[in-house]
Amino acid sequence: MKTRFNTYDIVCMVTELQRLVGMRVNQVYDIDNKTYVIRLQRSEEKAVLLLESGNRFHTTQFEWPKNVAPSGFTMKLRKHLKNKRLEHISQIGIDRVVDMQFGSGEAAYHVVLELYDRGNIVLTDCNWMILNVLRPHVEGDKIRFAVKEKYPLDRAKTSYKAPNEEELREILSKSRPGDNLKKILNPNLEYGAALIDHVLLENNLSGNMKITQDPNKGFQVDRDICKLLEALKQAEILMDNAHKEVSKGYIIQKREDRPIPEGGGADYLLTNQEFHPLLFAQYKSQHHTEYETYDRAVDEFYSALEGQKIDLKTIQVEREALKKLQNVKKDHEKRITELEKVQTEDKLAAEIIARNESLIEQARLIIQAAIANQMSWEDINKLVKAAQENEDPVAIAIKELKLNKNHITLLLGDPYDEELKPMLVDIDLSLTAYANARRYYDQKRNAAKKQQKTVESSSKALKSAERKTKQTLKEAQTISSISKARKTYWFEKFYWFISSDNVLVIAGRDQQQNELLVKRYMRGTDVYVHAEVTGASSVVVKCGGGTPPPRTLSEAGQAAVAYSVAWEAKVLTRAWWVFGHQVSKSAPTGEYLTTGSFMIRGKKNYLLPEHLQFGFSFMFRLEDSCIERHKDERKCLAEDAVSENTAAENNAVENNQEDPEEDEEIVVSDDSEPELETIQENLKEVVIEEADDGEEGEENKIVEESEGDSDSSDDVMDTHIKVDHGTGEVTFESKTRTLSEMSDKSEQDKPLKFPALPKKGKKQQKQKEEKKEKEDKTKDGLKRGQRWKLKKLKKYKDQDDEDKEFIKEFLKSDKGTNDSKKAQKLAVKGKEKKSNRSAKIPQPAPVILEAESEEEPEVEPEVETAAGDVDAEMLHQLTGVPHPEDELLFAVPVVAPYSTLLNYKYKVKLTPGTSKRGKAAKTAVQVFLRDKAASNREKDLLKAVREENVARNFPGKVKLSAPQLHRHKK
Numbered sequence: 001m002k003t004r005f006n007t008y009d010i011v012c013m014v015t016e017l018q019r020l021v022g023m024r025v026n027q028v029y030d031i032d033n034k035t036y037v038i039r040l041q042r043s044e045e046k047a048v049l050l051l052e053s054g055n056r057f058h059t060t061q062f063e064w065p066k067n068v069a070p071s072g073f074t075m076k077l078r079k080h081l082k083n084k085r086l087e088h089i090s091q092i093g094i095d096r097v098v099d100m101q102f103g104s105g106e107a108a109y110h111v112v113l114e115l116y117d118r119g120n121i122v123l124t125d126c127n128w129m130i131l132n133v134l135r136p137h138v139e140g141d142k143i144r145f146a147v148k149e150k151y152p153l154d155r156a157k158t159s160y161k162a163p164n165e166e167e168l169r170e171i172l173s174k175s176r177p178g179d180n181l182k183k184i185l186n187p188n189l190e191y192g193a194a195l196i197d198h199v200l201l202e203n204n205l206s207g208n209m210k211i212t213q214d215p216n217k218g219f220q221v222d223r224d225i226c227k228l229l230e231a232l233k234q235a236e237i238l239m240d241n242a243h244k245e246v247s248k249g250y251i252i253q254k255r256e257d258r259p260i261p262e263g264g265g266a267d268y269l270l271t272n273q274e275f276h277p278l279l280f281a282q283y284k285s286q287h288h289t290e291y292e293t294y295d296r297a298v299d300e301f302y303s304a305l306e307g308q309k310i311d312l313k314t315i316q317v318e319r320e321a322l323k324k325l326q327n328v329k330k331d332h333e334k335r336i337t338e339l340e341k342v343q344t345e346d347k348l349a350a351e352i353i354a355r356n357e358s359l360i361e362q363a364r365l366i367i368q369a370a371i372a373n374q375m376s377w378e379d380i381n382k383l384v385k386a387a388q389e390n391e392d393p394v395a396i397a398i399k400e401l402k403l404n405k406n407h408i409t410l411l412l413g414d415p416y417d418e419e420l421k422p423m424l425v426d427i428d429l430s431l432t433a434y435a436n437a438r439r440y441y442d443q444k445r446n447a448a449k450k451q452q453k454t455v456e457s458s459s460k461a462l463k464s465a466e467r468k469t470k471q472t473l474k475e476a477q478t479i480s481s482i483s484k485a486r487k488t489y490w491f492e493k494f495y496w497f498i499s500s501d502n503v504l505v506i507a508g509r510d511q512q513q514n515e516l517l518v519k520r521y522m523r524g525t526d527v528y529v530h531a532e533v534t535g536a537s538s539v540v541v542k543c544g545g546g547t548p549p550p551r552t553l554s555e556a557g558q559a560a561v562a563y564s565v566a567w568e569a570k571v572l573t574r575a576w577w578v579f580g581h582q583v584s585k586s587a588p589t590g591e592y593l594t595t596g597s598f599m600i601r602g603k604k605n606y607l608l609p610e611h612l613q614f615g616f617s618f619m620f621r622l623e624d625s626c627i628e629r630h631k632d633e634r635k636c637l638a639e640d641a642v643s644e645n646t647a648a649e650n651n652a653v654e655n656n657q658e659d660p661e662e663d664e665e666i667v668v669s670d671d672s673e674p675e676l677e678t679i680q681e682n683l684k685e686v687v688i689e690e691a692d693d694g695e696e697g698e699e700n701k702i703v704e705e706s707e708g709d710s711d712s713s714d715d716v717m718d719t720h721i722k723v724d725h726g727t728g729e730v731t732f733e734s735k736t737r738t739l740s741e742m743s744d745k746s747e748q749d750k751p752l753k754f755p756a757l758p759k760k761g762k763k764q765q766k767q768k769e770e771k772k773e774k775e776d777k778t779k780d781g782l783k784r785g786q787r788w789k790l791k792k793l794k795k796y797k798d799q800d801d802e803d804k805e806f807i808k809e810f811l812k813s814d815k816g817t818n819d820s821k822k823a824q825k826l827a828v829k830g831k832e833k834k835s836n837r838s839a840k841i842p843q844p845a846p847v848i849l850e851a852e853s854e855e856e857p858e859v860e861p862e863v864e865t866a867a868g869d870v871d872a873e874m875l876h877q878l879t880g881v882p883h884p885e886d887e888l889l890f891a892v893p894v895v896a897p898y899s900t901l902l903n904y905k906y907k908v909k910l911t912p913g914t915s916k917r918g919k920a921a922k923t924a925v926q927v928f929l930r931d932k933a934a935s936n937r938e939k940d941l942l943k944a945v946r947e948e949n950v951a952r953n954f955p956g957k958v959k960l961s962a963p964q965l966h967r968h969k970k
Contacts (some may be wrong), residue, residue, distance in 0.1 A: 008242065068516060346447065410425055
């Protein structure tokens with residue numbers, strides 16, 4: 001199979017790719033350590049140029065899987081080539097080396113692609129000084145391919161002109177005896193083996209012709225040199241034309257016969273073998289496919305390699321399955337033949353024994369007498385040999401003594417039919433001649449019974465084998481078709497799931513993916529979610545604008561906690577969310593953000609802690625015609641509520657724009673995942689303050705400070721109570737104040753909003769009666785909680801100023817206990833350290849509170865247009881609730897919060913446990929396969945999923961929960 005370009009291929013491809021000149025570099029990616037992709041663009045025209053060191057270069061129309069984190073060489077290419085114009089693309093001399101110049105003048109950079117030997121890609125400046133090299137090495141003593149060395153241009157060959165007669169004779173004279181034309185011409189000419197074979201065949205020559213002096217055979221120099229000169233001149237003309245015209249493309253194919261069950265007819269598969277810019281003479285009789293351009297043919301050839309491997313593997317499975325079936329058939333035929341042979345031999349032996357009864361009895365008596373005289377086996381053997389020398393007829397018939405089995409072997413013939421060939425028969429010394437004959441008849445009958453049973457069971461066994469073979473062939477075909485139809489979604493390289501409201505949620509697997517997720521795939525209108533644990537995964541909700549549904553936020557928060565150290569520690573903690581525009585990579589002045597760490601600016605919105613309950617399931621890719629019936633199965637149930645929440649939040653943002661305490665800068669670090677002990681130790685450094693937000697609400701801020709600083713703080717908590725007389729609703733407002741502020745109550749404190757206390761005398765009695773009357777009127781219309789609150793108000797209505805101050809102090813202390821133990825420490829100097837209760841809570845993400853800068857925040861570069869876009873139609877393609885009438889293409893494993901999977905057809909619950917992910921995933925798949933409601937197509941799709949992809953998104957070691965799980969495990 002052809003896998004790399006030759007000189008003629010390079011000339012044709014360079015000519016065709018001149019259409020890319022003038023396009024600018026948009027981005028550079030690496031597929032693997034040898035293959036790189038350069039995205040080019042010119043107004044509305046786009047192209048993707050693929051370079052593989054040592055093998056090929058062409059444009060591609062297919063989506064190639066790119067590395068998650070770009071390599072150092074890719075970053076170097078990006079640095080120097082991005083936004084540069086492709087000025088020219090050319091071949092260096094006639095070598096298998098291609099030069100691509102980006103930019104002009106002193107800002108020019110060259111990318112040199114070497115397509116010979118082990119290959120190489122070299123980046124140089126305008127003076128051909130090497131800036132970076134993919135494979136540094138040394139050629140010979142002087143040529144070094146390394147940074148700051150000059151690229152050697154002078155070693156390239158410059159001509160492909162056909163040799164004249166004198167030069168050709170000199171080349172042929174260097175041949176060795178037995179060398180053919182191809183072996184002699186290829187090293188000395190620059191046309192390539194395929195082109196040389198073509199021109200030789202076009203001139204009635206062959207590359208396999210050996211040079212000889214015999215005029216009747218092979219290549220005779222004096223006779224055939226004119227033909228050879230004409231052929232090479234034709235090759236030169238083809239090279240000239242390749243420089244001027246765009247060539248067509250041809251893929252040469254090989255027929256692979258596909259074995260199928262008997263009666264099914266013949267079938268075959270065409271596999272791609274070679275690609276060429278011309279249909280050469282040696283390939284005209286073979287299967288081939290023609291393309292409009294050579295570039296298109298090369299792209300199709302390489303893109304089909306993976307599918308071709310799947311097809312060849314399928315054929316191999318089919319061959320092995322049919323081979324097993326043939327072996328079963330042969331085994332049954334062999335057993336039946338052997339049983340028939342045994343019956344024939346046993347019958348003949350029994351008949352011969354009956355006809356030689358006297359001879360057999362004499363032989364028995366002789367051997368039995370010798371044994372009775374206690375002769376050794378060796379002496380008995382000598383006795384028999386002595387008798388045979390004396391030509392005793394009985395001794396001559398004895399051919400072997402098997403005294404260990406109490407048998408002797410006699411050579412017996414038919415005394416009544418001399419033409420029948422004598423045969424060896426084993427005789428049991430303990431049985432008479434007729435008893436021995438009966439023994440052989442019994443053996444014959446047993447063999448006949450075995451044959452009958454074998455024939456009866458063979459039909460069943462063959463049918464079973466054929467059924468298994470057909471099943472194997474069907475599975476092989478199914479897996480082959482599924483593998484080809486399988487489309488890898490862009491978000492599958494991350495942790496991901498689709499929420500209950502049909503919103504895509506993605507999370508990073510490590511620091512690099514967290515960085516990539518935020519910088520490339522998160523937009524300002526998306527939502528960023530993070531757990532209050534250092535090293536947790538960054539979670540992005542692709543909501544596309546507005547506040548996402550609360551249910552989706554809750555599920556994203558569960559994912560953020562699960563993909564953190566909290567899962568292994570089996571500890572509950574909370575998560576928070578912000579909008580994408582609040583997340584920045586710009587660090588505060590004098591600080592540096594490591595990979596996977598980000599700066600959070602503004603208000604954080606906290607989510608309630610949820611139980612660590614995840615689920616594992618499969619989603620199925622629907623055929624386009626079946627998508628419509630599944631569109632509403634993940635519809636948002638709170639769209640109206642979401643719109644109201646969004647409007648309310650927008651109003652709140654507008655009202656609080658001038659509040660300087662609304663903005664804060666917090667560093668979210670995802671550098672590592674510390675142990676639980678480290679989390680608990682660091683928890684002692686966290687203080688939660690409550691900042692007054694006016695009457696609109698309040699906001700929690702997390703501040704990192706030392707123990708010594710906290711001891712010197714004079715801050716205390718001030719709590720206000722509001723009572724709504726109409727509804728009976730009681731609300732609390734808290735504000736952190738210093739002791740100096742608390743001393744001036746006339747200016748700092750707002751009055752406590754208790755209901756007016758009744759005065760003594762007639763006025764007091766009148767108010768009491770009015771209130772009672774009001775209570776009687778509203779009692780029937782009040783809710784249960786409102787009655788309880790009014791009852792409490794009634795109980796404390798006669799409080800004086802002293803009681804009021806006592807309640808205020810009591811409520812203030814209680815509030816501080818609920819919010820943070822350390823808040824009490826700030827309120828009272830010299831108080832003991834926090835209780836052990838704090839050690840049971842995981843450490844919040846380390847944060848740094850920054851003073852608000854007067855400068856405008858640094859604007860993040862705009863995310864790529866295509867990156868991170870989530871089309872709703874794409875999400876509708878996947879369903880977890882397939883219908884019997886649906887046409888399913890492939891299955892995708894999904895791990896998500898269990899509440900997301902409640903309506904899915906296949907699901908198991910995952911909680912923190914001790915089972916390894918791979919074992920748990922296999923068990924879960926077996927549970928799904930044994931589901932009585934599973935269709936054959938669904939089972940086939942589940943089996944086709946690769947094992948390494950099934951458990952890829954599990955959060956860690958798990959405990960599996962499913963109905964009747966113990967049965968499936970057995």
